[in-house]
Amino acid sequence: MKKKILDEIKAYETIILHRHVRPDPDAYGSQMGLAEIIRATFPKKKVFAVGTPEPTLSFLGELDEIPDEVYASALVIVCDTANTERIDDARYSSGAKLIKIDHHPNDDAYGDLLWVDTSASSCSEMLTSFYENFSEELVLNxxxxxxxxxxxxxxxxxxxxQSTTEETLRLAAKLVTFPFDRFMLFQNLYQRPLKTVKLSGYIFENLNMHQNGAATIYISKEILKKFDVSAKEASDLVSSIENIEGxxxxxxxxxxxxxxxxxxxxKGPIINGLAKEYRGGGHPLASGATVYTQEEVSEMEQKLDQICERA
Incomplete structure (x- = not known):
């Protein structure tokens, strides 16, 4: 499949890369990382990375704005996106051919070519492997x-x-042989504004933890307004409680x-099945969903408690 994808990249003069809505570092990293590999290898090709910009990730790079007609004869590659509902920019389906590259469970097998590897820690790991497989033909800058x-x-x-494997570390070690500023990259990835740090204090104070090891926190619009944070900034704090005992x-x-x-x-119980029940999905230990009522919130909380009780 990797060879087929490389052949398609060679065949098209225009290549457009997409990723999922509300992007995280892997969405940006895989989308723009692959775009940069293609540009460096084939400087005469027209290569674009599109989608709604995420201000908190602007330090990674800027996205392109292109008119609809560019898609007419283009190869479209969607990175790090499990299902079509989460693809940022609906024009992804307007190209001449569509490729899916992803590490989430393949519940939505869209695309003309699909490369899905759920054993990979990230889509960025997959694309580092992609470069390594064809290092005599591709340029990694x-x-x-x-x-x-x-x-x-x-x-x-x-x-x-737990997704970190020996292969993850081996490929990451290859990347750090390049002289980019790792210290500044980590600073940009993990520094938080004071208002967000204060919200994390609210999360710890108001966490609802059950005896079985399940926990929930609810952040309303009023709380977002009180701390002057966006829904995205609040959601980024999801892992802030992971070290709580029990x-x-x-x-x-x-x-x-x-x-x-x-x-x-x-930390162990499988939760992506629960996410799928509520218009979502993802990895066994890290997923997302969407609900619309307090009744659904209560249902999810009860079901999570049952999952933890059985674990």
Whole structure:
């Protein structure tokens, strides 16, 4: 499949890369990292990375704005996105051919070509492997290495999560041979404004933890306004409680417009099945869902408690 994808990249003069909405470092890193590899290898090709910009990740790079007609004869590659509902920019389906590259469970097998590897820590790890497989043909420069490293770091929680494997570390070690400023990259990835740090204090004070090791926190629009943070900034704090003793799995509910975003995390119990019940999905230990009523919030909380009780 990797060879087929490389052949398609060689065949098209225009290549457009997409990723998921509300991007994280791996979404940006894989999308723009692959775009940079293609640009460096084939400087005459027209290569674009599109989507709604995420201000907190602007230090990784800037996205492109392109008119609809560019898609007419283009190869479209979607990175790090499990299902079509989460693809940022609906024009992804307007190209001549569509490729999916992802490390989430393949519940939505979209695309003309699909490369899905659920054993990979991140889509950025997959694309580092992609470069390594064809290193005699592809060019990996400092910019691409920095982007892919950021993606791996983001999705492994600085190499702390169970998704980190020997292969993850081996490929990351190849990337750090490039002279990008790792210290500044980590600073940009993990520094938090004071208002967000104060919100984390609210989260610890108001966490609802059950005897079975399940926990939930609900962040309303009023709380977002009180701390002057966005739904995205609040959601980024989902892992801030992970070191609590006795904690098995948790959900952070964040009001976002008319929706309530549910971010699920686990130290062992499988929780992506629960996410799928509520218009979501993801990894076994890290998933997301969307609910619309307090009744659904209560249902999810009860079901999470049952999952932890059985674990």
């Amino acid at each position: 400092e910019t691409a290495a920095r982007l892919l490293f950021a993606g791996i770091v983001g999705d492994t929680g600085r190499f702390l999560y 904690l098995k799995a948790w959900i952070m509910f964040v009001e976002d417009g008319e929706e309530i975003r549910a971010r699920l995390r686990s």
